[in-house]
Amino acid sequence: MKRFLLQDASNAGWVKAQEARTQINTASAQIRLQAYPELSTKSRSSIDLKIAQEKVNQLQIRRVCQDIALSTIDMTLAQLFPVDDKDISRIRSKALHYNTLTWKERSVVIFYYLHPLLGNKDAEVTCRVFGVRHATFTNWVTKHSYYPKWVPFVEFMTVRTVLNSIPVEFRAIFDESQLDVESGVSIPVQFRTPTTKRYVTATSHPQLSRQKVVKIAKKSEGVKYLATSVRTVSVGRSLKYPTETNFLLDEVKKGCKSGNPMSRNEIYLRLIQQFGNDGILGPPSEFCSVMKLNGGGISPALAQWVRRRLEGANWSIRKESVSQKVPTDWVLIALVASQKIRTKLDGCTVLINADEVFIKFFPRDTEFVVPTGTKRVGSNVASDAKKGCTVMVSAEMYSSKVLPPFIVMTATHKWHPC
Structure with missing residues (x-):
């Protein structure tokens, strides 16, 4: 051009x-x-x-x-504890990898900063010792959203743990004989601001085991367990369908509290009834269109969405596991029962053998949505497993004659001969 x-x-x-x-x-x-x-x-x-x-x-x-201040600190540290140029360059290179630190390792830096005999709240010295950028460390101790992430680690740390984590080139500065290695730090009040998020660690409750702490975090809303290897703490992206998610979890909680937990098919039916729209009252919602609630069946998208929302809220789809306990004297009970059968059959002249064939069978749901970790799963609603329409076929054993069949409507009443 x-x-x-x-x-x-x-x-x-x-x-x-x-x-x-x-x-x-x-x-x-x-x-x-x-x-x-x-x-x-x-x-x-x-x-x-x-x-x-x-x-x-x-x-x-x-x-x-900042460069002038850092160079002054380098000169002071070099006079206190001489190191060669390779060690200094290696210390500076650590600042580029602060994002690989776990929150437990970051808590060591914060403990060093807060302890009066170590960092004494001197951020510049603390950052140079551990190779953390000053701006990043400032965010750790000034942003309210970070406080709950390191407070559970710091409040149960001791000087002995932190001394072992100090780089070798700076460890000789401290005389362990003059330090109380079992002492901790008192976390200032400003770091204990109220928040909607709670984090617990394996050391947050010394009287509880790690398994119990994890269980408490799973069963408590707004509480998350922090492992020692965790690097970032977040809740992920926000839910795309919060209204539908709240409806799902509320229905599941109501069913579980009433003693009649919901099955997977009941969840699908409730969602279709609540959010399905055939277009008469207006255009269908995004949730209705994406999940294909008007398709006449259960779409894979709806099944996957329900499964993920339940897993995210610590709910599981479990099979019914409530059953009677096998008595310890089952052998004696079997012998007594067999003796009664022989006694009743003594002198019997007519013996009828019967069986039933299901014409229309409505099986009972054997899967329920219950909190994760539940040991015994069952429902308090009595339901006959043979509910439906069945045909009873029978024959007289001694004469080998087939008797007229009849229909069983509910397996308990309303017997109608054909």
């Missing part, structure tokens, strides 16, 4: 002006990007260039001051 325009000598001035304007726009965009990297391109373009330039200058001054 440029060559085409320059074929006419009169366009040379205009082309140079456009190139200069492009360079200015590119430089302005870079300045705005350095000043406000968190904003989108469209948002940055509306910011005054002078304001962006002033912020860039402030950031540069701040970096220079």
Whole structure:
């Protein structure tokens, strides 16, 4: 395009002006990007260039001051405990890998910072010892959302544990004979702010085992167990269908509390009845369309969504496991029962053998949705497993004659001969 325009000598001035304007726009965009990297391109373009330039200058001054402070700390540490250049470069390289630390390892850094005989709340020294960036460490001890993640670890730590985690090049600075290695730290009040999230660890309750702590976290709403290897703590992305999820969990909880837990088919039926829409009252919702509630069956998307929501809320689909206990004297009971049968058959002249054939059988649900970890699963609603329409076929044993069949409607009453 440029060559085409320059074929006419009169366009040379205009082309140079456009190139200069492009360079200015590119430089302005870079300045705005350095000043406000968190904003989108469209948002940055509306910011005054002078304001962006002033912020860039402030950031540069701040970096220079930080470099001066860090170099002063390096000189002080080098005088206290000389190390060679390789060790210093290795210590600095650790700052690039702070995101690989688990929350237990981060808690060691925070404990060092809070203890009066170790870091004594000096963030600069703490960051240089453990190789953590100062801005990152500041977020750990200033953001309220981070407090519940490290408080359970820090409140049960001791100096002995932290000394073993201090890098070797700085460990010789401390004289263990002058330290109470079994002492801990008192967490200031500002770090115990109320929050809707609760985190527990294996050491949060010394009187409980790890298995019991995990069980408490699973059964308690808003409580999450932090393993020693966890690096990030989050709840994941927000639910896409919160209204439908709350309805599902409320129905499951009501059924479990009433002693009649819901089955999987009942859950599908309730969701279809509640959120299904055939278009008469308006267009169907997104949930109805995605889950195909009007399709006349159970779609794979609906089955998968129900399974994931139940697993996320610590509910399981279990088979019925409530059964009678086998008595210890079952042999004696069997002998007595067989003796009664022989006594009743003594002198019997007519013996009828019968069997039934199911014409329309309604099997009872044997799977229920119950809290994860439930040992015994059952329902308090009495239901006959043979409910339906069956045909009873019988024959007289001694005469070998087939008797007239009859229909059993409920297996308990309303017998109608054919």
